[in-house]
Amino acid sequence: xxxxxxxxxxxxxxxxxxxxxxxxxxxxxxxxxxxxxxxxxxxxxxxxxxxxxxxxxxxxxxxxxxxxxxxxxxxxxxxxxxxxxxxxxxxxxxxxxxxxxxxxxxxxxxxxxxxxxxxxxxxxxxxxxxxxxxxxxxxxxxxxxxxxxxxxxxxxxx
Amino acid sequence: xxxxxxxxxxxxxxxxxxxxxxxxxxxxxxxxxxxxxxxxxxxxxxxxxxxxxxxxxxxxxxxxxxxxxxxxxxxxxxxxxxxxxxxxxxxxxxxxxxxxxxxxxxxxxxxxxxxxxxxxxxxxxxxxxxxxxxxxxxxxxxxxxxxxxxxxxxxxxxxxxxxxxxxxxxxxxxxxxxxxxxxxxxxxxxxxxxxxxxxxxxxxxxxxxxxxxx
Numbered sequence: 001x002x003x004x005x006x007x008x009x010x011x012x013x014x015x016x017x018x019x020x021x022x023x024x025x026x027x028x029x030x031x032x033x034x035x036x037x038x039x040x041x042x043x044x045x046x047x048x049x050x051x052x053x054x055x056x057x058x059x060x061x062x063x064x065x066x067x068x069x070x071x072x073x074x075x076x077x078x079x080x081x082x083x084x085x086x087x088x089x090x091x092x093x094x095x096x097x098x099x100x101x102x103x104x105x106x107x108x109x110x111x112x113x114x115x116x117x118x119x120x121x122x123x124x125x126x127x128x129x130x131x132x133x134x135x136x137x138x139x140x141x142x143x144x145x146x147x148x149x150x151x152x153x154x155x156x157x158x
Numbered sequence: 159x160x161x162x163x164x165x166x167x168x169x170x171x172x173x174x175x176x177x178x179x180x181x182x183x184x185x186x187x188x189x190x191x192x193x194x195x196x197x198x199x200x201x202x203x204x205x206x207x208x209x210x211x212x213x214x215x216x217x218x219x220x221x222x223x224x225x226x227x228x229x230x231x232x233x234x235x236x237x238x239x240x241x242x243x244x245x246x247x248x249x250x251x252x253x254x255x256x257x258x259x260x261x262x263x264x265x266x267x268x269x270x271x272x273x274x275x276x277x278x279x280x281x282x283x284x285x286x287x288x289x290x291x292x293x294x295x296x297x298x299x300x301x302x303x304x305x306x307x308x309x310x311x312x313x314x315x316x317x318x319x320x321x322x323x324x325x326x327x328x329x330x331x332x333x334x335x336x337x338x339x340x341x342x343x344x345x346x347x348x349x350x351x352x353x354x355x356x357x358x359x360x361x362x363x364x365x366x367x368x369x370x371x372x
Contacts, residue, residue, distance in 0.1 A: 024272070024273060029311060036312075039315060041315060072273060129351055132341045133341075
């Protein structure tokens with residue numbers, strides 16, 4: 001865990017950072033991360049979003065130790081690792097961003113919480129299409145680097 | 159196309175006399191079973207959902223109406239030997255598995271994922287059955303030598319997702335009641351989709367045809 005990164009409260013997570021996404025075991029497509037891991041309803045309140053952990057502030061094993069996640073996913077759930085610059089590359093002009101956002105449910109790791117957000121403003125069918133494109137993009141990134149359930153070693157489907 | 163005995167009376171359908179060959183007996187799971195009464199393996203996957211018969215009945219009705227052409231894999235409590243009458247051709251096996259998976263999806267209750275997911279509306283499950291019928295028909299008419307089959311999964315916000323990749327093309331349908339959301343990509347590596355449609359079920363056929371073009 002790198003300690004040198006400074007991340008502003010409620011500010012954007014730096015592009016060079018990575019974020020971890022805890023993967024619900026019920027949402028896999030076969031053995032791979034799937035669409036249901038990255039659902040982005042426009043009904044989400046502004047500021048809500050896809051919940052992640054900032055990799056420089058929390059490790060995979062620490063993420064797996066968070067009670068609220070353990071209760072939902074079990075003791076050794078899978079985790080995807082996404083580089084923020086990769087996440088945002090195709091959507092930077094759409095107002096989508098990765099924002100640090102404290103999560104009291106994460107206990108001592110509250111400050112390591114971040115959300116992928118901003119998709120709520122994409123309106124109409126064109127907005128829906130853009131969200132589907134972005135969702136597919138996130139699934140691809142997750143499949144590129146993820147920690148299978150119980151594993152501390154990253155793997156890739158590529 | 160598979161042929162098999164249809165067990166019309168769901169009260170007779172159970173897996174009491176069958177145990178999974180591998181893995182855990184997860185409610186709603188699809189897996190091969192070992193039929194203890196006859197010491198025979200089921201020739202096709204068995205749908206294991208003994209606690210969801212009420213809801214299954216709704217979906218079962220649509221299958222009896224012929225919406226889904228082939229599906230048969232519930233073990234009869236009193237007639238385990240019926241499994242031996244099932245003949246599943248290689249070509250139809252993957253489609254039968256899809257029908258089984260759809261039946262599993264249709265049986266999922268609210269919060270099936272532990273995070274508040276919505277149950278799949280019966281109409282969405284039925285219409286996905288229609289889509290599978292259309293998809294299979296499109297595949298059978300296609301001149302492509304090696305066709306894949308789609309995958310189906312529940313959408314956490316209610317509905318059924320059908321994803322189909324063929325060659326370099328990708329199609330995604332989300333069935334919500336009578337309307338289907340369709341997105342398609344011309345390239346597996348590209349980012350941007352070709353288009354987005356919200357259309358009634360029968361019109362999805364043209365997108366299947368697009369997917370299966372040479």
